[in-house]
Amino acid sequence: MKHGNPPSARTHIRPAYRWHRFTVVTAVLVLMMILLFIVSLSVGETFLDPLELTQTLFGSTTPYNQLMLNLRAPRILAALLAGCALGGAGAILQAIIRNPLASPDLLGISGGSSAAIVGLLLLFPNVSVHWHPPAALLGALVAAILIYGLAWRKGLSPTRLVLVGIAIGAMAAALTTFLLVASAPEVQSRAYVWLVGSVYGSDWPDVAAGLPWVLGFGLASWLFAQHIHILQFSDDVSAALGARLTPYRVIGFALCVGLTGGALALGGAIGFVGLLAPHIARMLVGTEFGKWFVTSALLGGIIVMVADTVGRTAFSPLDVPVGIFTSAVGAPFFIFLLLRGKRIEGRSGEHAAR
Amino acid sequence: MLLAENIQVGYGSKIVIQELNLTIAPGQITTFIGANGCGKSTLLRTLARLLKPTAGTVLLDGRDIFKRSTREVAKQLALLPQTPYAPPEVTVRQLVRLGRYPHGRWLGGWSDRDEQAVQEALAAMKLTDLADQPVDTLSGGQRQRAWIAMTLAQETDLLLLDEPTTYLDLSHQLDILDILRELNRRHHKTIVMVLHDLNLAARYSDVMVAVHQGTVYTQGKPEKVMTPETIRAIFDVECVVIPDPVAGTPLCIPIATRNHEVGEDAGRTQEPAQARHALELAR
Ligand SMILES: Nc1ncnc2c1ncn2[C@@H]1O[C@H](COP(=O)(O)OP(=O)(O)O)[C@@H](O)[C@H]1O
Ligand SMILES: [Mg+2]
Numbered sequence: 001m002k003h004g005n006p007p008s009a010r011t012h013i014r015p016a017y018r019w020h021r022f023t024v025v026t027a028v029l030v031l032m033m034i035l036l037f038i039v040s041l042s043v044g045e046t047f048l049d050p051l052e053l054t055q056t057l058f059g060s061t062t063p064y065n066q067l068m069l070n071l072r073a074p075r076i077l078a079a080l081l082a083g084c085a086l087g088g089a090g091a092i093l094q095a096i097i098r099n100p101l102a103s104p105d106l107l108g109i110s111g112g113s114s115a116a117i118v119g120l121l122l123l124f125p126n127v128s129v130h131w132h133p134p135a136a137l138l139g140a141l142v143a144a145i146l147i148y149g150l151a152w153r154k155g156l157s158p159t160r161l162v163l164v165g166i167a168i169g170a171m172a173a174a175l176t177t178f179l180l181v182a183s184a185p186e187v188q189s190r191a192y193v194w195l196v197g198s199v200y201g202s203d204w205p206d207v208a209a210g211l212p213w214v215l216g217f218g219l220a221s222w223l224f225a226q227h228i229h230i231l232q233f234s235d236d237v238s239a240a241l242g243a244r245l246t247p248y249r250v251i252g253f254a255l256c257v258g259l260t261g262g263a264l265a266l267g268g269a270i271g272f273v274g275l276l277a278p279h280i281a282r283m284l285v286g287t288e289f290g291k292w293f294v295t296s297a298l299l300g301g302i303i304v305m306v307a308d309t310v311g312r313t314a315f316s317p318l319d320v321p322v323g324i325f326t327s328a329v330g331a332p333f334f335i336f337l338l339l340r341g342k343r344i345e346g347r348s349g350e351h352a353a354r
Numbered sequence: 355m356l357l358a359e360n361i362q363v364g365y366g367s368k369i370v371i372q373e374l375n376l377t378i379a380p381g382q383i384t385t386f387i388g389a390n391g392c393g394k395s396t397l398l399r400t401l402a403r404l405l406k407p408t409a410g411t412v413l414l415d416g417r418d419i420f421k422r423s424t425r426e427v428a429k430q431l432a433l434l435p436q437t438p439y440a441p442p443e444v445t446v447r448q449l450v451r452l453g454r455y456p457h458g459r460w461l462g463g464w465s466d467r468d469e470q471a472v473q474e475a476l477a478a479m480k481l482t483d484l485a486d487q488p489v490d491t492l493s494g495g496q497r498q499r500a501w502i503a504m505t506l507a508q509e510t511d512l513l514l515l516d517e518p519t520t521y522l523d524l525s526h527q528l529d530i531l532d533i534l535r536e537l538n539r540r541h542h543k544t545i546v547m548v549l550h551d552l553n554l555a556a557r558y559s560d561v562m563v564a565v566h567q568g569t570v571y572t573q574g575k576p577e578k579v580m581t582p583e584t585i586r587a588i589f590d591v592e593c594v595v596i597p598d599p600v601a602g603t604p605l606c607i608p609i610a611t612r613n614h615e616v617g618e619d620a621g622r623t624q625e626p627a628q629a630r631h632a633l634e635l636a637r
Contacts, residue, residue: 098441230455236435239404241508242428242456286443 022291025284029298033080036302040076040309041069045316070204078202078210079308079322080301082267083277085214087300089259090274091281091293092221096231096252097158100282103274104140104260107165110274111172112143113264118179118191125187130209137213137261143168144257148250156249197270197323199308206266213262221255221293228252229289270323272330273300279337303330355380356401356431356512356546361410363393363400363568370396371407371568378512383538383545385555387579388565388588394548395436397565398516401546402433428456432505436516436548442490446500449489450475453507475506479533495526502530506537513537515547519554527551531558556580556603564588580604 042048048068056065086104093102104110116139120127147168151160176195180188193200221228227248230238239245263270281296304322307329311320356378363371370393378384378401386394399405401412403419412419419427432453440449453475454468476482479499484492489500498518505513518534519527535558537543549555555562556576563573566588572579581604585593591608598605 098439226455226458230452232441233452234435234437234439236399236404236433237438237440237452239424240402240428240433240435241452242423242425244424282443286445286448287441288448 022285022295025295026298029295029302033298033302033305036305036309037076037080040305041072043309043313044068044072074204074207075199075202075312076305076308077207078199078266079304081207081210081214082199082263082270083273083304084218084297084301085259085263085266086270086273086304087277087281088218088221088293088297089256089263090300091278091289091296092228092252092256092259093274094278094282095228095287095289095292096249096256097161098232099158099162100279101275102162102165103272103278104256105269105271105274106169107162108143108147108167108169108172109140109165109257109260110264110269111169111176112141112146113137113139113261114195114269115139115172115176115179116142117194117264117268118176118183121187121191121194122179122183125184130205132206133209133213133262133265136265137258139172140257140261140264143172144253148253155246193321194268196321197268197326198321199267200319200321202266210262210266213258213265217255217258217262218297221259222290224251224255225290225293228255228293229287232287232289267304268321268323270304271327272334273303273326276326276330276334277303279334283337355413355415356544357413358397358401359410359413361400361407361412363396363405363407365396369408369568371400374410374569376563376570376573378544378546379561380511380544381538381542382560383535383547383558384561384563385559386546386548386563386565387550387552387555388571389590392565392588393568394565395516396568398433398514398546398548399435402431402514403427404433425456428508428510430510431512431514432508432510433514434501434505434516434518436520438501440489442488444489445486446481446489446492446503447472447476447485449500450481450485450503450507453504453509456508471507471509475503478506478537479503495522495529498522498526498530499533502533511542512544512546515545517548517550520550527554534558552580552585552606553598553603556605557598557601576603580606 038050038053041053042050046068048065052065053069056069089109090103093104093107094100113136116135117132119139120131120135124131147161147165148156150168151157151164153160180191183191227243230241230243231245231248231252235245260274277300278292278296281292281299285291285295304326307325308322311322311325314320358374358376361371361374362369374397376397386397388394396405400407403412403424406420414422414427414430450472451468454464454471457468457471473482476485479502481496481499481503484496484500489497492500502515502518505515513534515534519530522530531554534545534547538545549558556579559576561573562576562579564571564579564584564587571588572584580595582593582595585591585595585606585608589611591611593606593608595604595606597603
């Protein structure tokens with residue numbers, strides 16, 4: 001029939017997106033990331049001249065630097081990738097659960113991974129690192145399926161998802177502790193490092209093992225962004241707009257699980273990043289999901305990379321696991337953000353689950 | 355053309371709507387009236403394909419809407435729910451852009467057509483200047499206009515609005531209703547809405563549908579629906595109906611609820627007979 005809206009007196013076509021803010025934020029973050037990467041490569045027990053390093057990166061070989069590059073670079077990359085994955089996973093979860101306090105560690109997804117990895121180390125102490133990502137992913141998946149199955153009532157309600165997730169998280173923590181108690185001391189210490197979240201000793205194979213998960217799920221999430229975006233509105237709104245709530249939530253949740261598993265495989269249970277990065281990203285670019293996701297991933301990467309660099313250098317010769325830093329610095333910073341008065345009040349908008 | 359055929363709708367085992375038949379006349383403003391909890395929102399949500407009836411069906415242009423994809427339906431029919439929620443950071447423009455979602459491609463490109471629809475929706479709702487404000491910071495009336503703008507950006511012929519004027523002051527209620535009437539008269543949108551103000555409903559509607567206990571009690575022109583008998587039946591309120599001195603549409607003057615507690619209102623409410631007498635004298 002008659003389509004279209006009232007023609008207004010002056011309808012000028014303006015650029016679709018308010019891209020500029022996002023563009024600036026992204027550019028700054030990418031620049032920061034590159035700079036911090038180089039700084040991070042330079043500092044340490046032996047200081048490397050950043051200029052020489054850059055030359056090495058571009059091909060001219062200095063054997064000494066080459067060596068350091070093979071030690072430091074993979075570790076830094078592992079931190080970076082794990083952080084990006086956690087930032088992205090956190091944003092997805094906060095969007096589909098419509099709650100800025102959700103994060104993969106809170107919801108037992110990380111807990112599932114932890115239990116799986118500790119179990120793996122206990123059963124096969126000499127297992128190759130290549131089994132870490134699938135194990136972490138499997139743990140995350142089992143936890144996620146449990147959360148899903150138990151929260152499901154003819155559809156998926158965000159509130160039930162949170163509550164069941166917290167319960168599963170507690171159970172996974174108990175299981176992990178039990179497995180630890182049952183393990184031999186050397187397994188315990190390896191597991192312990194993993195549980196705190198550490199990229200200590202990461203080498204190129206580690207990075208190569210984690211990279212496909214993070215890139216693959218990251219790209220998939222980005223492609224799916226508009227559908228995750230719409231889940232942030234109340235069910236009636238998104239359903240009336242043609243969104244298929246339950247399938248989209250399932251896919252979003254799966255993407256979050258994949259990213260979390262990848263991050264855990266790379267860096268262990270690094271705490272707080274999945275909460276902090278999405279929160280800062282939301283303040284910077286808002287919640288249009290495509291932008292939010294990218295910003296949150298970049299921020300997560302930067303946070304973990306910086307935290308690991310500080311942990312590695314500040315207390316030398318002590319190598320403080322990155323997870324301790326993200327929590328020790330991240331938590332107070334998070335509280336500071338909350339106190340600054342950004343809205344975090346409970347979110348409504350949940351109607352009949354569908 | 356939207357049509358409900360003998361539908362039964364419920365939540366779980368609770369049946370809310372029963373044996374309801376309704377035809378939404380194209381090009382008209384149809385308003386549902388009825389007591390709280392009688393099933394108006396449920397009916398609207400069923401018409402919008404959000405709830406599947408346990409019996410009967412809803413037809414849109416002669417086709418069962420539950421056999422069509424949600425997206426396809428969303429291109430023909432827009433719904434503004436009773437209490438919509440958006441994240442607090444969302445700006446007016448972002449909200450309105452959401453209305454283009456059903457028209458989007460899988461990867462979500464943005465066409466000139468999309469942009470134009472958004473601009474026009476903003477202009478129609480007089481929101482162009484507020485486009486970059488977070489919806490959360492707007493006044494009630496502005497916020498409601500932003501949500502309506504979102505449904506306009508969907509570019510549907512059918513607009514379903516659940517209580518678009520509730521919680522607004524009188525001037526903002528009139529503001530919204532005037533805009534809706536304009537959309538209907540000038541741009542031929544078929545509008546179906548729920549209103550609680552009977553007199554405004556009578557003034558602005560072509561058709562009124564009185565919903566009572568999950569079914570249509572009566573429907574038709576406001577003159578036919580707004581009678582003391584209907585009001586008594588669906589609201590349990592005694593009233594007199596006189597012509598609205600401004601619009602000529604029926605005007606309902608309540609007298610008292612039939613089962614009002616003795617004593618509670620004794621000082622304020624006159625006995626029905628007395629009041630009716632007083633009104634007749636006044637006329
Ligand atoms: N999501 C729901 N789950 C269970 N019952 C509901 C739900 N929504 C509404 N109801 C019930 O359905 C009945 C009709 O509600 P509703 O359609 O919202 O009425 P109205 O909009 O006319 O006030 C009420 O008794 C209400 O309690
Ligand atoms: Mg209602």
